[in-house]
Amino acid sequence: MSTTTSIRGRQASPAERSATRADRSARRRRTSTITTYVVLITLALVYIYPFLITIATSFKGDAEAVAQPLSLVPQTWSMAAYDRLLLRSDFPLWFRNSVIVTLSVTFGRVLIDSMAGYALARLHFRGRSTVFAGLVAVMAVPGVVLLIPKFLVIKQLGMYDSFAGMIIPLLADAAGIFIMKNFFESIPHSVEEAARIDGAGPFRIYWSIVLPMARPALVTLVILSFQGSWNELSHFIVASQSRDLMTLTKGVAQLASGALSAGSQYPIKLAAAAVMTIPVAVLFFVFQKRLMNVTSGAVKE
Amino acid sequence: MALTSRRSAQGTAAAAPSPSRRRTSRGSGSRGRETVAGWAFISPMLLLLGLFLVIPVAMAAWVSVSDWTGRGSPLASSVSFVGAKNYTTLVSGGGLATQDFGTALRNNAWYVVLVVPLQTALSLFLAVMVNRKILRGRGAFRTAFYFPSVTSSVAITVLFLFLFAASGAVNEVIGALSGSGPNWFADPRGVLHLLLDALGVHQSPAALAGHGFVGISWWDWLAGPSVAMSVFITMAIFTTSGTFMLLFVAALQAISGEVEEAALMDGTSGWQRFRYVTLPMLRPTVFTVVTLGLIGSWQVFDQIYTGTKGGPDKTTLTPAYLSYKSSFESQQWGYGAAIAFVLFAIIVVMTILQRSVLRESDQVPRRKRFVRSVPASTTDQEQR
Numbered sequence: 109m110s111t112t113t114s115i116r117g118r119q120a121s122p123a124e125r126s127a128t129r130a131d132r133s134a135r136r137r138r139t140s141t142i143t144t145y146v147v148l149i150t151l152a153l154v155y156i157y158p159f160l161i162t163i164a165t166s167f168k169g170d171a172e173a174v175a176q177p178l179s180l181v182p183q184t185w186s187m188a189a190y191d192r193l194l195l196r197s198d199f200p201l202w203f204r205n206s207v208i209v210t211l212s213v214t215f216g217r218v219l220i221d222s223m224a225g226y227a228l229a230r231l232h233f234r235g236r237s238t239v240f241a242g243l244v245a246v247m248a249v250p251g252v253v254l255l256i257p258k259f260l261v262i263k264q265l266g267m268y269d270s271f272a273g274m275i276i277p278l279l280a281d282a283a284g285i286f287i288m289k290n291f292f293e294s295i296p297h298s299v300e301e302a303a304r305i306d307g308a309g310p311f312r313i314y315w316s317i318v319l320p321m322a323r324p325a326l327v328t329l330v331i332l333s334f335q336g337s338w339n340e341l342s343h344f345i346v347a348s349q350s351r352d353l354m355t356l357t358k359g360v361a362q363l364a365s366g367a368l369s370a371g372s373q374y375p376i377k378l379a380a381a382a383v384m385t386i387p388v389a390v391l392f393f394v395f396q397k398r399l400m401n402v403t404s405g406a407v408k409e
Numbered sequence: 410m411a412l413t414s415r416r417s418a419q420g421t422a423a424a425a426p427s428p429s430r431r432r433t434s435r436g437s438g439s440r441g442r443e444t445v446a447g448w449a450f451i452s453p454m455l456l457l458l459g460l461f462l463v464i465p466v467a468m469a470a471w472v473s474v475s476d477w478t479g480r481g482s483p484l485a486s487s488v489s490f491v492g493a494k495n496y497t498t499l500v501s502g503g504g505l506a507t508q509d510f511g512t513a514l515r516n517n518a519w520y521v522v523l524v525v526p527l528q529t530a531l532s533l534f535l536a537v538m539v540n541r542k543i544l545r546g547r548g549a550f551r552t553a554f555y556f557p558s559v560t561s562s563v564a565i566t567v568l569f570l571f572l573f574a575a576s577g578a579v580n581e582v583i584g585a586l587s588g589s590g591p592n593w594f595a596d597p598r599g600v601l602h603l604l605l606d607a608l609g610v611h612q613s614p615a616a617l618a619g620h621g622f623v624g625i626s627w628w629d630w631l632a633g634p635s636v637a638m639s640v641f642i643t644m645a646i647f648t649t650s651g652t653f654m655l656l657f658v659a660a661l662q663a664i665s666g667e668v669e670e671a672a673l674m675d676g677t678s679g680w681q682r683f684r685y686v687t688l689p690m691l692r693p694t695v696f697t698v699v700t701l702g703l704i705g706s707w708q709v710f711d712q713i714y715t716g717t718k719g720g721p722d723k724t725t726l727t728p729a730y731l732s733y734k735s736s737f738e739s740q741q742w743g744y745g746a747a748i749a750f751v752l753f754a755i756i757v758v759m760t761i762l763q764r765s766v767l768r769e770s771d772q773v774p775r776r777k778r779f780v781r782s783v784p785a786s787t788t789d790q791e792q793r
Contacts, residue, residue, distance in 0.1 A: 140679075141543055148538055152553040155647070159556070161578060162568050177571070177578040224454035233447030239455070246462050248760070252708035252729040253753045256736050256745050257465030260472065260483060265460075280457040310446035339561035341711045346737070357563045361715040364567045374571050381564040392559045396552060 159385075166190070166379035173374040189375035198351065199380065202359035206338060206384075209274055209355060213337040216279045218329055222322060225288025226314050230300070247282040252342065259346040273347045274355075278337055284329050291325035292318065324398075331395050335388055356384045473746035483742070495743040499751065500623060506735075506744055511623030512723050513731040513748075517707060519634040520727070524645045525702040529695065532650040536657030537683070551658070555651035562711040565648055570594065570716055573640045593640050597722035599632025600639060635724030641712050649705070653698045660694040661687070700763045707756050728752045 160180055165173050166189050168182040176183075193199045227233075228240055258277055259268075267273030295318065303313050319326075341357040348354075354362075360380045468483065476491050477483040499510045539550050557565065572578045573593035580590035613628035620627055634642060664687065672686045688695075710729040713719060719726035719734065728748055736745030 137543075144538060144541055144544060148544075148550050151535070151538075152550055155553050155557060155651075158568055158572060158578075159560075161572070165571065173571075174574075174576055177574070177576065178581050220453045220457065223450045227447045227450035231443050231447035231450065233444040236447065239451060243458070246458055248757070249462060249466065250704060250708050250753065250756050252710050252732075253749045253756075254462065254465055254469075255710075255729075255733055256472070256742070256749055257469035258461060259736075260468045261460060261465045264468075264482065264484075276457070277461040280454075280461045282458065285454060310443060310450075314450070335559060339563075341561070341563055341714065342733075345714070345733075357561055357711075360567060361563050361711075364563070364570060364715050365718070374574075377567050378571060381567040385560050385564050388559055388561070389556075392556065 162378045162382050162385075166375050166382050168375050170373050170375060173378075186375070189373075189379040192376055193379050193383070198354065198359065199383075201352070202354050202356045203383075205353060206356040208271065209278075209344075210334055210337045212271075212275045213278045214330055214333040216275070217281050217284050217333045218326060220279055221281060221284035221329060222288045222319060222326065223314070224285045225290075226292050226318060228285070229289045229292035230318075231310060243282050243285065247286075255342055255346050258343065262347055267347075269348045269350050269353060271353070274344055274353065277347065278340065278343060281333070284333065287329055287332075288322070288325055291322055295321060327395065327398060331391060331398065334391060338388055360384055469746045469749060472742050473750050475743060477742050479736070479740040479742050491743070495747040496751070499744060499747055503624060506741075507624035509624075509723065509726065509731060510728070510748065511621075511625040512629075513726045513728045514623060515625060515630050515632070516634065516638055516724060517709060517727045520638060520642055520645070520709060521703065521706045523634065523642050524649075524706045525699060527642075528646045528649050528653060528702055529698050531646060532653035532698065533657050533691070533695070535650060535654040536661055537687075539654065540658055540661045551655070554654055557648045558651040560648075562648070563715050565644060566712045566715040569640060569644050591636050594637050594717060595721050596636035597720075597724045599635055599724070601631055601633030603636075604633070635721070637717060637721055638725050641709070641716070641725060644712065645706065645709075649702070653702070656694055656698060657691065660691050664690050696763065700760060703759045703763060704756055707752060707759070728755075 161178070164180045164182060165177070167185050167187070168176075169184060169186045169188065172183060228236060228243075262268050262273045262277065265273075267276065299317060299321070300313050303317050308317075339357065340355075341361060344353075344355050344358050360377075363377055363380055472483050473495055474490060474492060475483060475488050477488045481487070498504070498506055501507065535554050538544075539547055539554070541547075544550075574580075575592040575595070577593075579593070583590040613626070617628040617631065618626050622630060668686060668690070669682060672682045677685070708729050709727040710733065713725055713727055713730040714733070717725045719730055729752060732745045732748035732752065734745075735741045735748065
């Protein structure tokens with residue numbers, strides 16, 4: 109960066125003749141482009157190399173993992189970590205539980221958020237602005253602060269240590285409602301008007317006209333909900349304790365502190381980390397463009 | 410965000426006046442039907458948010474001023490009101506609870522002080538680099554930088570436990586550069602103390618050792634993050650910079666090329682253009698990123714739970730983890746809830762401070778703000 113700056117700085121001087129100037133500025137631009145590439149590629153390596161190490165190490169033996177933590181190609185390929193993880197541990201159960209919770213939460217959120225978002229954007233009813241103000245206030249409460257309180261309520265409701273207790277509280281999602289509300293506000297009124305003249309009621313309009321139009325926003329919501337609930341840890345810690353209800357995040361966190369393995373058996377831990385990353389990674393690469401736009405869209409709104 | 414959406418709602422209503430007028434002129438039957446439908450549509454949301462956000466907060470508020478020990482219901486008649494006792498014990502009791510709380514606050518404060526500026530600067534840098542128009546493969550770079558943000562904090566922590574192990578990848582790299590790395594996750598020494606030690610200050614000045622704040626001495630406050638905590642700081646920057654980079658990229662793309670071109674015509678250098686044109690226009694985004702960063706970095710929990718459980722020597726203890734630990738492990742629910750509320754207060758105060766600055770900068774019209782930040786001489790030329 110600093111080299112680019114100083115070179116460009118000289119460009120400002122008006123004394124130079126135009127021919128040499130054009131020549132120089134072209135050379136300068138080339139240097140700066142190369143610098144940019146070098147910096148970016150180095151940084152990209154720093155960001156991606158750890159993930160490559162994860163995958164490589166998961167195929168190494170214990171001794172090699174410690175002896176050669178940097179190499180990307182195992183000297184002796186070993187499936188021991190995966191063998192232990194997938195065939196002789198609770199890992200598949202954790203995976204199943206995570207799938208159940210994630211799918212339920214995603215489905216529930218899509219339904220609840222889109223209904224609430226539609227009502228807040230389009231239906232006129234008394235108390236709407238009060239509800240909206242409340243929603244904004246509620247959004248400000250940080251999640252970690254709610255850990256203990258949520259546990260208290262879940263226990264009180266008799267949902268502790270059950271799928272219900274793990275799923276239902278996660279359905280409360282103010283941010284998703286915002287996304288849907290913003291989207292519904294962008295749909296022209298005329299669409300609903302036509303249906304209303306034909307005598308369709310609010311639910312009919314929502315279900316068969318507005319919701320199908322909302323596909324882009326729904327995809328966004330699905331991605332965010334899936335990623336959020338798949339990666340959730342703290343809620344599962346306070347909502348359940350039995351082994352049968354262990355999710356991936358909770359299970360792997362215990363693995364990290366040495367649950368399955370005596371000593372530091374890195375291959376098995378990293379294999380677990382790699383496998384638990386796969387679903388989110390797939391989702392990420394499939395919907396990459398949209399995911400990038402989601403985050404950027406949030407600012408403009 | 411709330412303000413903007415409300416404004417846009419009004420905007421659409423104004424742009425299409427006829428349907429809204431028709432709606433109001435219609436009979437009360439349709440109006441009534443819409444009210445019923447409206448409440449029916451938001452009832453699941455109200456129920457969920459009420460049950461799992463509003464009631465929990467109220468209940469935790471009660472627990473934080475009670476002596477509940479985790480047995481039975483906190484609302485049972487055997488649980489009694491103890492006033493602000495839990496809070497005063499935490500903040501000025503002088504016992505172990507105070508010491509732990511002070512340590513947790515110290516650790517997290519250093520975490521925030523380092524993570525927020527560094528992640529903001531790095532994400533801005535990445536965004537500017539990635540946004541260069543001549544660059545090929547911009548998408549690939551963006552993907553690379555964003556990928557750590559989508560993976561779970563548990564997986565990343567497991568990875569970092571390996572990378573920063575005593576004989577891990579990082580120490581191997583340091584070794585190759587003919588240095589020797591510390592045993593990262595087992596090293597409780599404060600980074601600032603290490604620095605002072607290297608400068609020849611081996612012991613605390615009496616003034617700092619004798620006095621303190623929330624149970625620990627000023628000298629301990631000035632320890633800086635421990636070596637172990639520094640790894641978590643690095644990890645936070647690594648995982649969040651991608652998300653914030655995307656926010657900056659969006660903002661950069663919203664800046665019109667004309668503005669930059671005009672500055673280019675004035676013969677400014679790349680750095681000047683960035684410093685006096687681009688950066689002032691990015692100010693709203695910078696504030697958003699800092700606010701989000703502040704809120705996020707006071708809530709360190711997953712990493713600590715997965716990685717160090719507060720060790721070594723309590724130097725990675727954070728208020729969020731301490732709150733969990735005192736409640737679920739030590740059964741001191743009153744303390745746990747009180748810590749959560751203090752944490753809440755810290756976050757709210759930080760956000761309000763941030764917001765007030767943000768509002769200030771929002772009140773200045775976009776154009777004027779741009780002009781104000783440019784040095785006087787340039788401004789005059791541009792105005793004429």
